[in-house]
Amino acid sequence: MKTSSVELNPFSLMMEPEVVLQTMERSQQLRGLRRHKLRPLDKPLIPLTKEALASRAAFDAAIDAEELEAMEDGDLLN
Incomplete structure (x- = not known):
């Protein structure tokens, strides 16, 4: 197979895909x-235990409660 220097030039290759x-x-x-x-990404790398799921749910609920409280107080800027 014969290749020329033009074919090996990456810039010329970008022009001729x-x-x-x-x-x-x-x-x-x-x-x-x-x-x-x-x-x-089909399967989680670390299987979640019931305790981990409960901890995550509690954390999410705490964040949601803080946001709701801030909205009621009018502290949010958006």
Whole structure:
């Protein structure tokens, strides 16, 4: 395969993305890569216990109560 210095110049490659796509399609190395999908956000990394969920709910309720109190007092700027 013959490559010219223009094809190796990253700036010229940005101007001709179709050349990059064609080169990628012909690449044996890219075709040989194993493909698998990683979905790290599908499952929580740390399972939450009942205590953790209750603690989170209590914290959220405290924040909501503070915001409600601030709204009643007219302390919010928005």
